[in-house]
Each structure stands twice: as C-alpha cells, then as structure tokens.
Amino acid sequence: MRASDYSDVETTEFLLAALEQASEAVVIVDADLLVSHFNAAAESIWGVARADILGLDASCLGLADLQPNSEITIRRCDGTRLRASASVSRVGIGDRSGYMVFVRDITAEVERRERIALLNLVADKTTRAVVVTDRNLRVVYTNAAFSGMFGYTATETQGRQANELLARRLTDRKTLARLRRRICDGRGDEEEILAYDRDGNEIWVSATVKAFHNDRGRIKYVFALLSDISESKQLRSLQQLIMGALADELPLTEIADRLCRRVEVIAPDVVASVLHVDSDGLVHPLGGPSLPDDYCRALEGVAIGPNIGSCGSAAYFGTPVLAEDLDTDPRWQPFKTRPLAVGLKACWSTPIKAKDGRVIGTFAFYFRERRAPSRWHQRIVDACVQLGALAIERKEARAQIARLAYHDMLTGLPNRTQLRQLVNQAIDDGRGKQLALIFLDLDHFKDVNDTLGHSAGDALLVEFAKRLRARIQSSDLLGRLSGDEFVIVLPNCDPARASLVASNITAALASPIWIDNRQVPISASMGISIYPDNATDIDTLMQQADAAMYQAKQAGRSTHRFFSADMNRLAEQRLVFSAALRQAIANDELRLVYQPQTRTVDGALYGVEALSRWHDPELGEVPPSKFIPLAEEVGLIEQIGLWSIREACRQMAAWRRAGLDVPCVAVNLSPLNFQNAKLAAVVAETIAANGLPPEALMLEITEGVLVNERTAAIETMNAIRKLGVGLSLDDFGTGYSSLSRLAHLPIRELKIDRSFMRNIERDASALAIATAVVRVGQSLKMAVVAEGVETEGQRKLLAGLGCDVVQGYLCAPAMSPEAFERWLVDHVAGQARAMRKSVDEAHSQPTPSLLVASTSG
Numbered sequence: 001m002r003a004s005d006y007s008d009v010e011t012t013e014f015l016l017a018a019l020e021q022a023s024e025a026v027v028i029v030d031a032d033l034l035v036s037h038f039n040a041a042a043e044s045i046w047g048v049a050r051a052d053i054l055g056l057d058a059s060c061l062g063l064a065d066l067q068p069n070s071e072i073t074i075r076r077c078d079g080t081r082l083r084a085s086a087s088v089s090r091v092g093i094g095d096r097s098g099y100m101v102f103v104r105d106i107t108a109e110v111e112r113r114e115r116i117a118l119l120n121l122v123a124d125k126t127t128r129a130v131v132v133t134d135r136n137l138r139v140v141y142t143n144a145a146f147s148g149m150f151g152y153t154a155t156e157t158q159g160r161q162a163n164e165l166l167a168r169r170l171t172d173r174k175t176l177a178r179l180r181r182r183i184c185d186g187r188g189d190e191e192e193i194l195a196y197d198r199d200g201n202e203i204w205v206s207a208t209v210k211a212f213h214n215d216r217g218r219i220k221y222v223f224a225l226l227s228d229i230s231e232s233k234q235l236r237s238l239q240q241l242i243m244g245a246l247a248d249e250l251p252l253t254e255i256a257d258r259l260c261r262r263v264e265v266i267a268p269d270v271v272a273s274v275l276h277v278d279s280d281g282l283v284h285p286l287g288g289p290s291l292p293d294d295y296c297r298a299l300e301g302v303a304i305g306p307n308i309g310s311c312g313s314a315a316y317f318g319t320p321v322l323a324e325d326l327d328t329d330p331r332w333q334p335f336k337t338r339p340l341a342v343g344l345k346a347c348w349s350t351p352i353k354a355k356d357g358r359v360i361g362t363f364a365f366y367f368r369e370r371r372a373p374s375r376w377h378q379r380i381v382d383a384c385v386q387l388g389a390l391a392i393e394r395k396e397a398r399a400q401i402a403r404l405a406y407h408d409m410l411t412g413l414p415n416r417t418q419l420r421q422l423v424n425q426a427i428d429d430g431r432g433k434q435l436a437l438i439f440l441d442l443d444h445f446k447d448v449n450d451t452l453g454h455s456a457g458d459a460l461l462v463e464f465a466k467r468l469r470a471r472i473q474s475s476d477l478l479g480r481l482s483g484d485e486f487v488i489v490l491p492n493c494d495p496a497r498a499s500l501v502a503s504n505i506t507a508a509l510a511s512p513i514w515i516d517n518r519q520v521p522i523s524a525s526m527g528i529s530i531y532p533d534n535a536t537d538i539d540t541l542m543q544q545a546d547a548a549m550y551q552a553k554q555a556g557r558s559t560h561r562f563f564s565a566d567m568n569r570l571a572e573q574r575l576v577f578s579a580a581l582r583q584a585i586a587n588d589e590l591r592l593v594y595q596p597q598t599r600t601v602d603g604a605l606y607g608v609e610a611l612s613r614w615h616d617p618e619l620g621e622v623p624p625s626k627f628i629p630l631a632e633e634v635g636l637i638e639q640i641g642l643w644s645i646r647e648a649c650r651q652m653a654a655w656r657r658a659g660l661d662v663p664c665v666a667v668n669l670s671p672l673n674f675q676n677a678k679l680a681a682v683v684a685e686t687i688a689a690n691g692l693p694p695e696a697l698m699l700e701i702t703e704g705v706l707v708n709e710r711t712a713a714i715e716t717m718n719a720i721r722k723l724g725v726g727l728s729l730d731d732f733g734t735g736y737s738s739l740s741r742l743a744h745l746p747i748r749e750l751k752i753d754r755s756f757m758r759n760i761e762r763d764a765s766a767l768a769i770a771t772a773v774v775r776v777g778q779s780l781k782m783a784v785v786a787e788g789v790e791t792e793g794q795r796k797l798l799a800g801l802g803c804d805v806v807q808g809y810l811c812a813p814a815m816s817p818e819a820f821e822r823w824l825v826d827h828v829a830g831q832a833r834a835m836r837k838s839v840d841e842a843h844s845q846p847t848p849s850l851l852v853a854s855t856s857g
Helices: 003-021 040-046 107-125 144-150 162-166 173-184 230-247 252-266 293-299 309-317 337-341 375-404 416-430 445-452 454-470 495-508 538-554 565-586 624-634 637-657 679-689 711-723 764-779 792-801 817-844 849-856
Strands: 025-030 035-038 069-075 081-093 096-105 129-134 139-142 189-196 202-213 219-228 270-277 283-287 321-323 346-353 359-367 435-442 477-482 485-491 513-515 518-520 524-531 560-562 590-599 605-616 620-622 665-668 697-701 726-732 749-752 783-786 805-807
Touching: 025 040, 040 096, 081 107, 129 144, 144 219, 173 189, 173 202, 173 219, 202 230, 202 375, 230 252, 230 375, 252 270, 252 283, 252 375, 270 309, 270 375, 283 293, 283 309, 293 337, 309 321, 309 346, 309 359, 346 375, 359 375, 416 435, 416 477, 416 485, 416 538, 435 454, 435 495, 435 538, 445 454, 445 518, 454 477, 454 485, 454 495, 454 513, 485 495, 495 524, 495 560, 524 538, 538 560, 565 605, 565 624, 565 637, 590 637, 590 817, 605 624, 605 637, 605 805, 605 817, 624 637, 637 665, 637 679, 637 697, 637 817, 679 697, 679 711, 711 726, 749 764, 764 783, 764 792, 792 805
Parallel strands: 524 560, 605 665, 665 697, 697 726, 726 749, 749 783, 783 805
Antiparallel strands: 025 035, 025 096, 069 081, 081 096, 129 139, 129 219, 189 202, 202 219, 270 283, 270 359, 321 346, 346 359, 435 485, 435 524, 477 485, 513 518, 590 605, 590 805, 605 620
C-alpha cells in the first residue's frame, strides 16, 4: 500500500469517527441509494440498530425523495413518530459519489411553533384588541381585532410606541402615568381611557394591562387587552343618568344640565348645549353649564330661522347644521362675538324631534377649534337627541294630560270617561226627547291583529273611525270605548233614523281597505238602545246596546239589532251557562263519547272521533252547538281541548289493555290550542304517559288555522307531526283554504263537512264539491273522511269517488265508551260472518271451463 493510499484511509476513518460523535443523525447513501453509514445519533432518532439498516435502500428510512432542505415525519420502530429537519448534500470522492443526509429532531420545536400559531389564531378570533409591547412600550404584536378597532395593520404597529399609536391631546395623561406605575409595581390594572384610532376618531376603551417578567424579575413584555366601551358603558351611563333623572321627576332644566355635564366628561373637547323650541318657533335655553350666562340669556325667545346661527337654522330646516368657523359663517354674524370671546370657534347643532316629527329642541356641540364632528361625537349626539326628546316630550305630555284623560290616543275620539259625560249632557239637553245609542264592534278584528300585526290593527281602527265620522252628523257623538268597540250617540233620534244610520254604516263598510298592500275586509255588528224607551241612564243603555250587538253577531255579523226584553233574558241566561260551564270544567264533569269511522271499501274500523258532552244537574243536557261557542267566547275552549286529549288517550289505553283493537282516536281542537307553543310537549307527555304510539292520536283542526297564517300555529303543527301524531283538517270545503298553503302543511287527513252529505245524491253542486275534496286528498296523498253519512246510497257514491273513510249514523251514532265496546264486538263479529259467507259463496260457484282446461292440461 502506497503512503498516499494509507493517508486517505486514515483520513476516511477520522471523518467517520467524527460523524459518529455528531449530535445530529448522519446517514450516508451511495450512488445506488443504499445506506452505507448510519451513526449513533441516527440509531437514536430512528430507534433501530445500524446493523439492521446498512445496505438497505434509503427509502426504508423515508429518505428516497428528499429535497436539499426539508421537514420529514419519521416513523420509529416502536410506532412513535417525530418531526425532523433533513439537509441533503451530494458528495463525491474520486469516481465515487453519494449523498450525505444530516437529520435533526425538531419535534419540540414544531410543537412550540404550532402552539404559537394556535395562540395567534385564538388572539385573532377574539373581538377584543390585543397589544404586546417590550419593556419600553414598543409594540411587538397586535391581533386582528386591534387592526379592526384602530385601523393600523400589524406591520404599521411593529416597533412603534404604544402611546404614539393610541394617545392624543385629550387622552388623560394622569391615567396613563398611574397605569404605568402599577405595571412597574407588578400589579397590573384596569383603566378607562380615551384613545384614538388611526384617523383621529375618539374611542373610549377599557384597558386591562399586565406585565410579564424574565427570570431575573425584570419586565420583559407588557400585555394589554382593550375593549371598546364607547357605547356599552359610556353611552349607557349617559342614558342611565338621564333616565334616572326622569324617573325622579327632576325639572327639565336640571335634566338638561346633567346631560351637558356628562357629555363634556366623555367628550372633553366639546361644550354642550340644549335648547327647547316651543310651538311658536321660539327658543328657550335649557342647559349649557359651560356657556357664558349672558350668552344663554341672550338666546331666550329668539325665533328660529334659516340664518339664525347653527341651532336656529337646524330647528328651522329640521336637519343638522355645522358651522366650522363661527367667525366667517354668515349665519353666525349677529351672534358670534360672545362665543369667540371665550374660545369657541365652531358649532354643530342637531334638531331634537318628537315622535310626530315636530322639532321640539336642539342639541349643540361647540368646539374650541375649527373642525367637524368625529364619529364619536355623532354617536353621542344620536343618544342625546333621543334623551332630549324624552325629557322635552315629558314636559309637553304633562300639559296634555287633561286632554289625554278624556280622549282615545289612537283615533282622537272621546274615550269612555268623556263619552259618559257627553251622553249625560245630551240627555239633559234633550229634555226627555228620544236618543239612540249604537254600540259597534268590528267583525273579525282579532284575526287582523293576529295575522297582519298590531300596527295593521291600529290602521284598521283609524280608518273605521274615519268612515263612521263620514256617516253621522256634526251634532252626533262618536267615541271609542276600548279595543274594537265604538259608540255612536244620536240625539233627538227615533228608532227609524237610528236604523237608517246603522244601515248607512254597513254600506260604508262594504268596500275593503288597503293595509300594507293587502285588501282587508271590514264590517261591524251593531246593537241599538233607545232612551227613554229602553232605559234612562247611560250604564243601562250601554249594556242593552251591547246585548243587542251580540245578537247581531249571532245573526251573521255585518248587521244591526235593536234591544228587546228577550235579549236581556238571553244575556242573563248566557251568564248562568258561562258560570256553570266553568264549574263543570273545574269539577271534571264533561265526558267524551265516541263515533266510529269505518273504511268505505271493507267496513273495517278506521278509528273513532271523540266528541265532548256536558250534562248539568240543573241545566240538563247542554248540546255542543251551545256550549262550544260559549266556551270560545268566555275563554274556556283551550282548557276543553287539552282535557279532551288527556281523556281520549286514557280511554284508548284502557281499550288496548282490554284487548280491543281501536286504531286511532281523533280529538277536535280550537285554533287557540295551536297558538300555545307548549301544545306539542303536552301531547308528547300525554301519549307517553298512556303508553300509546303517536299514530294512535289524530288532532282535528279547522280551516281558521290556515286562513290566518299564524306563524306560531304552523310551528306547533309541524312540531306535532314530528312526534308522529296525525293532523286532520275538519269541515274542509266550508272555508277559504288556499290549496297552495295546504300542500305545504303537515296535514294527514281531510274531512268532508256533513253539510255536503245531505243532498249529495241529488245536488250536483254538493257532489262536485265532495268530488273535488276527494281529488285534492288523493293528489296530496291524504286520507279523506266523509262526515254525516246516513244512507247506503251515500256510502256507495263515496266509494265510487274513492273516498277512504265514512262516519255517521249509517255506521253508528256517537256512543259512551261502554256502548262503543259492545258495538265494536258486534261489528267485528258481523264482518267475520260476512267474510265467511263471501268465501262460501265463492266456493259454491261452478268452476269456469277455461280454468278446468288450463289446470287439467
């Protein structure tokens, strides 16, 4: 061996020994990508002995496709993983070449980097501004909320002093100094500070500041969390101050003074002023504690106008007026001397308006420099003009209390108190002459309120009042009692003229009105009482007219009735029945009877309908046609509906325990039940308590639920269908259902009203309606039930139409639970006999020759 060769070997061994001692993993791969060197650090990183790796392809280490510098994931033999950085260098010695790979474990570094990225992500997602500075208050980090709040990008903030970014002339330096001392003491603190954004707009912030120290106890970083409290706290405190003063009934001047003083605290660069503008357009200073007294006195009684400073012009035009330079603004020339003398150089005034749009005052900012208002100033003024309006309107309201005490606010008509006085005066003035009192009640007014909202209801009442005024004489009296109840008093009027006036009113209401681009029909029911024929005092006259109005409602609405002695008897009877019904519900004295529903084709039991019955010990058997409408009028119908659900489910559970197969029970509910958002929960609780499947219950609703399009009712219907409980549309075809709405509602069943059954075999119109209902049900995949079926001819006709179910006296009347049980046993037995007979008759028929031929062949 030559000396030069020996020297190369020795050098190679030295380099390999050095690589063996390296802290980084070193892997040498030859030109064939086979591992030729694998040092101790590589064994540690991969967790494998070099003897198991040398000579293998580098791909087993995940090193086949490395770039010069990259990060890789190493899968160790024990299943664990780590992140590493890999640096690849190509090396060549003589005619040999290969690759040297240096690998370093960076798992901890990657985890730290990911934690930092996560913290940055969290910080950028918060709505509060975050700023981190070094010990000299130079910014090292700001989050996205900081950029959104103050307008600076993260790059623009780097290295700049925090005070330079956020503080301006009116920032309280004492507060900043106090905060800095507490940071240095290691306590940290929270302060409210007036800061500024990049454009110079004021922002009140709540700053929570904390210092972080290094191992030697020296401040390394300062962390600040900033929240915009301009509206949430500063404006709220302003509102609370004034609302408290209003609640304490302080004088208007005291309230205005407090308002101005508080504004000057949260906006230190302004001087505030409040003026009142009376009905004659004259101004009266209310508040301006920082303005010269003689200047305020000089403004007293000045008339508003197009060139009367900022406030007079703002009040005149009803829009804000800005004078950026009082010295040169032509509107200020007669008034500028005193403000300029005390250093006020600009003025911005905003009108204060009442709810009806009248200008009742002004709120002004005076500035000590020539400038326009900032965004913060605008937010303050928006709040102050509302508070000023409340305060000034309260003063005006007190002057109107007497008038409001005797008039209806919506229509301006005399109210009940004033009407009593006017009627008594009319009786006295009439000296015994006849006087007619007409009691009017709008028909279906509640539907308008529930469907279109109370604003639409108010509009309807106002229009109603206008049409009534147009149909009476100037000497007649018109008043509003409450809600949709009105009274017309016709002095010196006999029954004939009263009837004519009522008829004219009915005609005047024949055309609908427009509300929110919708036509709304309008009509009224009227009751008439005559003085002194029926009564001689106002209270009795009103009671009698009210009773007569109720009779007009019963007669179909949109008409009038005169009071009679019989009506008084009926009214008393109604009170007796109402009290008895209320007692019956409280004592659980109602009961349910059940009418079967059978399938049209085979007569099998489809279900039963539960119907309420009431027997009173004194009143006797009260028919549903009487007590159900009464329950609706006196507010008991919802209780009856809930009781019916519970009782029907209890009975269904009892039948099923007794082995009786009753597929479903239908319960009638009022539209009011579906206004109750808790109805679905009650239904779910009831069927669960009785161990019933949801399909065992069907709830029947009327078309009124659909016509009014009540959102709450629709939501309740959807919630009930999600339970699996069925919904049936009762008396379909008698109302005004929209088929487009019906198709999108969770209805499972349609019921043809019994009124169409009476003449369905003779009346083409009744047959056409029944046919249409069946077709609608078929197209919407709903079952169709025909009520009131009494003859076999009706059943066959309905079967031919494809009607699914029949209900009526043809099958059975409504029965007590015990009677129904006997009926069901007999009905099932009868069906079985009919089935056997049908089978026997089929077997007795001769076998067709064709069948014989086919089977024998």
